[in-house]
Amino acid sequence: MESYLDIERLASLVRKKRGSRGLRETATDIGNVSPSTLSRVESGKMPDMETFVALCNWLQVPPAELFRTSKEEQLDTPEAIAIQLRADKNLDPAIANALASLVKAAYRDLSQNDGELKQDP
Template sequence: MGSYLDIERLASLVRKKRGSRGLRETSAEIGNVSPSTLSRVEGGKMPDMETFLALCDWLQVPPAELFRTTEEDQLDTPEAIAIQLRADKKLDPAIANALASLVKAAYRDLSQQDDESKQDP
């Protein structure tokens, strides 16, 4: 049984709590998290452990609530690829998100083609 951090949920919670406040203001409130790191997390990048725990404290969310197991949430291939792309520190968050969207769109297209071929004898 494997586990993974639900980075999408973390990013969503951070964006929601920050709201319309600026990155600098929010990072100062959290403490020990730079505005650029906060931006990367909001963009779906995997934070380091210290940042993750600081964000959990700020969000008032137990860290365990943000982890999923592969047994409870069997990831489909496009989602697994998206998680890997967003976790890659070499990729800009915007590029990682764009690539993830392309992969998901390609898989949706394949799925629709499969459905159409099953309907046409």
């Protein structure tokens, strides 16, 4: 069974926690990570082990939670959409998070109604 680092999830978590703070301020907060390295991670580039561990500590996420067991393992649709929204550099992080929450709520509502769309009178 092949394992891999879910770099998209890592990038999404870093962007979400950083929010509107600057790269320099955030890198200083994390420690031992440069602003340019932080930017590369947020863009989906693979970090080195030291950076990965520092990011996990800062995020308060166990490293094992960011590993997947096979490439075939797919995210559910709402989570995949949320990752794409948060990755969009044209969207303010707060707006991306709000949109992601709306998409997830819509899918939850849809699943509770057996996939039938509600229609207002």
